[in-house]
Amino acid sequence: MRVLVSGGAGYIGSHTVIRLADAGHDVVVVDDFSNAKPTVVGRLEALTGRPVTVHSFDLTDVDKTEHLFSHEPIDAVIHFAGFKAVGESVTKPLDYYQNNLDSTFSLLRAMGRHDVRTLVFSSSATVYGAEPSLPMTEDLPTSATNPYGWTKVMIEQILTDVAASDDRWRIAALRYFNPVGAHASGDIGEDPSGIPNNLMPFVAQVAVGRREKLSVFGDDYDTPDGTGVRDYIHVDDLAAGHVAALDRISHADDPMSIWNLGTGQGVSVLQVIQAFERASGRPIPYEIAPRRPGDIAASYADPTKANTELGWRATKTIDDMCADTWRWQSKNPNGYPDA
Secondary structure, eight states: OEEEEETTTSHHHHHHHHHHHHTTOEEEEEOOOSSSOTHHHHHHHHHHTSOOEEEOSOTTOHHHHHHHHHHSOOSEEEEOOSOOOHHHHHHOHHHHHHHHHHHHHHHHHHHHHTTOOEEEEEEEGGGBOSSOOSSBOTTSOOBOSSHHHHHHHHHHHHHHHHHHHOTTOEEEEEEEOEEEOOOTTSSSOOOOSSSOSSHHHHHHHHHHTSSSOEEEEOSOSSSTTSSOEEOEEEHHHHHHHHHHHHHHHTTOSOSEEEEEESOSOOEEHHHHHHHHHHHHSSOOOEEEEOOOTTOOSEEOBOOHHHHHHHOOOOOOOHHHHHHHHHHHHHHSTTOSOOO
8 A cells, every 4th residue: 555654754653664664565754844853764765775755744734735635646544743742732732732633634634535544543542541440441431631642532532433424434543552662773763852751762861871860750659669650562563553453444344443552561660770771781870759740650551452353462572672772872872863
């Protein structure tokens, strides 16, 4: 298939581009590069051995989105594009609602006009809300604790309604947990703008000397060592899940499908630190800080549905994730170059 990947120069998008190419698909990328570097494209071309067609614009631009679908043959879409920083969404809620919803509206309308009705959407475990049952299963009620999470809840509802309105649609929402790691080459990886919002890139920047120490937010949770427990999934396993979902819905009868993508195993903050020390051979200085508002003690998936229906399974361990993150970070201590 010829697959449009929105946000295809970003962290998860770029790894998915490689997996799509490996599976024999042609890829078209649309990205406004607000949270990605143009140098990613050259690295993707080197890793895939083929040119990558890139359109640089914001999907909220209805006219440019329409022009893209009018001039590019597209069979399916994987939709990553959107604002994604939880903390920033709390301080800039209107920006998050407008960007994440409008880009989806623009995309869906163009898809419908051009009879492209196969879509894989990048959702999130944030849709399970503040106090979910563990492990989390796809039939739990949805909620959110921040505007970013609410945009995912809302878009899932929009997609469900679109699929119900016309049974020609084939849509998947993939609820993934905590993506970490990097491509085995060390040439592409996570390069957050400014201070990292997530644990793994912050730990990596401490290890490489860009940050002095890590703050561990809370050590009094009801977990084995008192620190927060999360389901970390290697970004390459996650990318493989998108390709599996695309293949499944292309031959499915159900217009709307939802799958968790996770390992099903919880790993604590202190366990991540220890694993990264093993991978890097360097100490990770840290201090205990107060809990952050909105953080929950533990979050991990029940991935049984994806394992069974997609024939997909997360394969990489936390040690694999740290080793690949360290290879990326040590090879690119300051992230991607600007040009």
